Amino acid sequence: MIQPMLATPASSLRVLPAGEWRLEPKLDGWRALVTIDDDQVTIRTRRGRDISAVLPELSRPPRGARGRQVLLDGELIVGAGTCDDFYLVGPRLARSARSAHLGPLVSFVAFDVLWLDGRSLCDLPYGTRRAMLEELRLSKGSWWTAASLEDDPQRVLDACQQLHIEGIVAKRLDGRYRAGRRSNDWIKFKTEDWSLGHAPRRKTA
Numbered sequence: 001m002i003q004p005m006l007a008t009p010a011s012s013l014r015v016l017p018a019g020e021w022r023l024e025p026k027l028d029g030w031r032a033l034v035t036i037d038d039d040q041v042t043i044r045t046r047r048g049r050d051i052s053a054v055l056p057e058l059s060r061p062p063r064g065a066r067g068r069q070v071l072l073d074g075e076l077i078v079g080a081g082t083c084d085d086f087y088l089v090g091p092r093l094a095r096s097a098r099s100a101h102l103g104p105l106v107s108f109v110a111f112d113v114l115w116l117d118g119r120s121l122c123d124l125p126y127g128t129r130r131a132m133l134e135e136l137r138l139s140k141g142s143w144w145t146a147a148s149l150e151d152d153p154q155r156v157l158d159a160c161q162q163l164h165i166e167g168i169v170a171k172r173l174d175g176r177y178r179a180g181r182r183s184n185d186w187i188k189f190k191t192e193d194w195s196l197g198h199a200p201r202r203k204t205a
Helices: 083-093 126-135 153-162
Strands: 006-009 021-026 030-038 040-045 068-078 106-116 143-145 167-172 182-190
Touching: 021 126, 021 153, 030 083, 030 106, 068 083, 083 106, 106 126, 153 167
Parallel strands: 006 182, 106 143
Antiparallel strands: 021 167, 030 040, 030 068, 068 106, 167 182
């Protein structure tokens, strides 16, 4: 099984030359890899645990991916994926398959596509992969595509702080997907509150 690529933490936005990066909100949830094979959906955590059975709301593939072979990288969130919403994800995923429908709904927010119809996309530039992800039109029900912004990084980071979102991830447009590695092609920045440790907790996925 492929291992997710990891972002490199940084504190200064000066490392981002203009025009070479796109910015994504760093939503607060559980990292997951989702495989869609025709109409079969398999959801695995970052460590490879199959949690498909406890997520019935994601058992039906989105329309743009039906009848296709797709591997998506993204985040499982509850609500808007804020720091407060994070605490609802773990208990929801810890339920049994029989009682899964009793908890809050979980959404999958895709931010990368790694495989499409028999072809690995990992060696393609992020900008190309992003365009292919958007063509899948994951924007309905419990399936979403993460925002990708071309804007002033400080302004985006400030907006995330106001929305109680953990931070941003900057992704180099020509960067490849380096499975299982921490790469400088993805750089993450936390909002001021998070950088000061105002919302500390240990993630489990």
